Amino acid sequence: MRIWLDGGLQDIESARVSVFDHGLTVGDGIFETVKAVDGRPFALTRHLDRLTRSARGLGLPEPDHDEVRRACAAVIEANPMPLGRLRITYTGGHGPLGSDRGEHGPTLVVALGETTRRPDATAAITVPWTRNERGALTGLKTTSYAENVVALARARQHDATEALFGNTVGQLCEGTGSNVFVVLDGEIHTPPLASGCLAGITRALTIEWTGAKETDLPLDVLERAEEVFLTSTLRDVQALRRVDERELPGSAGPVTAKAVRIFDERSGEDLDP
Ligand SMILES: Cc1ncc(COP(=O)(O)O)c(C=O)c1O
Numbered sequence: 001m002r003i004w005l006d007g008g009l010q011d012i013e014s015a016r017v018s019v020f021d022h023g024l025t026v027g028d029g030i031f032e033t034v035k036a037v038d039g040r041p042f043a044l045t046r047h048l049d050r051l052t053r054s055a056r057g058l059g060l061p062e063p064d065h066d067e068v069r070r071a072c073a074a075v076i077e078a079n080p081m082p083l084g085r086l087r088i089t090y091t092g093g094h095g096p097l098g099s100d101r102g103e104h105g106p107t108l109v110v111a112l113g114e115t116t117r118r119p120d121a122t123a124a125i126t127v128p129w130t131r132n133e134r135g136a137l138t139g140l141k142t143t144s145y146a147e148n149v150v151a152l153a154r155a156r157q158h159d160a161t162e163a164l165f166g167n168t169v170g171q172l173c174e175g176t177g178s179n180v181f182v183v184l185d186g187e188i189h190t191p192p193l194a195s196g197c198l199a200g201i202t203r204a205l206t207i208e209w210t211g212a213k214e215t216d217l218p219l220d221v222l223e224r225a226e227e228v229f230l231t232s233t234l235r236d237v238q239a240l241r242r243v244d245e246r247e248l249p250g251s252a253g254p255v256t257a258k259a260v261r262i263f264d265e266r267s268g269e270d271l272d273p
Contacts, residue, residue, distance in 0.1 A: 001079060001111075001112075002075065002078040002079060003015055003075060003109060003110060003111040003112075004071035004072075004074060004075050004108070004109065004110035004111075005017070005107075005108070005109050006108075007067075009074050009075070009078055012111075015109075017107055017109070018093075018094040018104075018107075020094050020095060020096075020097070020102075021091055021092075021093060021094055021095070021107055022091055022092030022093060022094070022095040022101060022102065023089065023091025023092060023093075023107060023143050024091075025095070025097060026098075026099055027142065027143050027144035027145075027146070028058065028091060028092035028095070028099075028101065028143075029058075029060075029089060029090060029091030029092060029107075029142065029143035030051060030054035030055055030058060030060065030089075030090050030091075030140065030141055030142050030143065031087060031088060031089045031090065031141055031142075031143055032047045032048075032050065032051050032087070032088040032141065033085055033086070033087055033088075033177075033233050033234065034047050034072070034085075034086040034087075034088065034233065035083070035084075035085070035086070035233050035234060036072075036076050036081075036083070036084035036085070036086045036112065037082075037083060037084075037271075038082060039076050039077070039080060040076075040271055041072055041076065041086060041271075042233075042267065042271055042272075043201050043205070043233075043271075043272060043273060044069065044072065044272060045272050046201045046204070046272075046273075047088070047201060048063075048065045048068060048069070050141060050199065050201065051063055051068070051088060051090065051141075052065075053140070054140040054141045054142065055090065057136075057137070057139070057140040058092075058137075058140060058142065059101075060090065060091075060092060060106055061105065061106055063090055063106075063108065067108070068088060068108070068110070071088075071108065071110040072086055072088070072110055074110075075110050075111065075112050076112060079112045081112070081114045083114070083115050083116060083117060084112045084113065084114060084115065085112065085113045085114075085115045085234060086110065086111075086112050087109075087110070087111045087112070087113065088108075088109075088110050089107075089108070089109040089110075089111075089143065090106055090107070090108050090109075091106060091107045091143065092106060092107075093105050093106045093107045094107075115234060118234060118235045118236070118238055119238075120238070120239060120251055120252065120260075121238065121239040121240065121241040121251050121252060122160070122161045122162065122230075122235075122238055122239075122240060122241065123158075123159060123160040123161065123162075123240065123241060123242040123243070124155065124160050124161070124162040124163065124164050124175065124228075124230070124240050124242070124243050125154065125155050125158045125160045125162075125163055125164070125243070125244055126163070126164045126165075126166070126219065126222065126243070126244055127151045127154055127155075127163045127164070127165060129147065129150075129151060129165065130165060130166055130167055130168050130173075131165040131166070131167045131168075131173040131174065131195075131196040131197070132167070132168055132196060133167040133168060133169070133173070133194065133195055133196030134168070134196075135196075138196050139193060139196070139197075139198060139199060141198060145176075148163075148176035148177060151163035151165070151176050152176045152177075155176075160242070162175040162176060162177070162178055162230060163175060163176050164180055164222070164243070166219035167195050167196045170218060170219055171191060171195050171216055171217060171218060171219065172191050172195065172217040172218065172219050172221055172222065173191055173195045173196050173197050174191070174195075174196075174197035174198060174200075175230060175232075177232055178200070178230040178231060178232035178235055178238075179191075179197055179198070179200040179202070179203035179230065179231045179232065180228065180229075180230055180231075181203075181206065181212060181228070181229050181230070181231065181259075182217060182221055182222070182225035182227070182228050183225055183226045183227035183228070183253065183255045183256065184221070184224075184225055184226065185226075186226070186255060187213065188210055188211070188212035188213065188255060188259065189212065189213050189214075189215040189217060190203060190206075190207065190212055190213075190214060190215070191214070191215070191216070191217055192214040192215070192216065193214075194216075195216070200231055200232060200233075201233065202231035202232050202233060202235070202236060202237070202263075203231050205263070205266070205267070205273060206231050206237060206259060206263060209262050209263065209266050210258075210259050210262055212259075222243045222244075222246070223246060226249075226253060226255070227239070227240075227248060227249060227252070227253035227254075227255050227256045228240040228243055228248060229252070229256045229259065229260075236260070236263050236264070236267070237256070237259050237260045237263045238260075239251065239252035239253070239256045239257075239260070
């Protein structure tokens with residue numbers, strides 16, 4: 001396996017980042033997960049734009065899109081696989097042990113892992129912890145993901161693959177690594193960005209392609225929605241068959257099934273929508 005680090009490809013066994021990297025010591029970094037299908041990245045332009053928005057939000061130097069594109073292409077070419085999870089990580093770089101940032105400049109790592117297409121339907125739980133819709137990091141895709149690690153571990157204990165959060169005012173927000181959509185009276189709704197959720201790229205495409213509405217939704221909408229589905233880079237559109245103790249339509253309900261179909265078609269037509 002060869003990854004991109006410090007401006008070029010390196011073997012994973014010998015590639016080294018400082019043990020004082022601010023991404024490691026304090027979680028001062030941002031990332032993107034990009035789907036690579038048959039050696040081609042999906043929606044890379046949108047991912048690079050979000051990487052830049054996250055960098056601005058953290059006050060990191062803006063990433064050089066040409067370099068990141070070259071890095072992605074090189075890593076994909078060096079590691080052929082049918083379905084890959086391309087991971088772009090960009091941190092504050094070598095720095096002091098506290099929260100002040102150092103002068104060394106950022107670290108860029110691009111790596112690739114093999115993955116398989118997600119199952120058509122899955123289960124999720126809700127967790128009692130909240131997303132903060134007013135935090136300094138709200139809406140940024142930072143490497144400070146330990147809350148998601150804890151929530152996802154809780155989901156696994158309940159035979160679920162995702163944990164859903166409400167925000168501080170009790171509204172539905174998002175999952176640890178996905179956005180959430182509900183069907184009410186046959187119409188698709190998803191929480192607005194003001195709920196504190198990440199501006200998911202799959203979410204944006206799903207809104208564009210299905211006409212889903214952005215609506216403030218109380219967390220308990222999950223107890224009455226006709227259908228619920230998740231969106232993310234690696235899930236695409238994925239039906240939920242269970243939320244907590246509540247069973248939902250076996251495979252995908254009709255509205256979700258249609259959204260899955262539309263997403264598959266449109267994303268197959270254009271690799272950089
Ligand atoms: C917290 C969070 N919400 C939502 C998403 C979905 O975003 P995307 O569709 O861009 O993968 C992610 C990313 O994987 C995420 O980490």
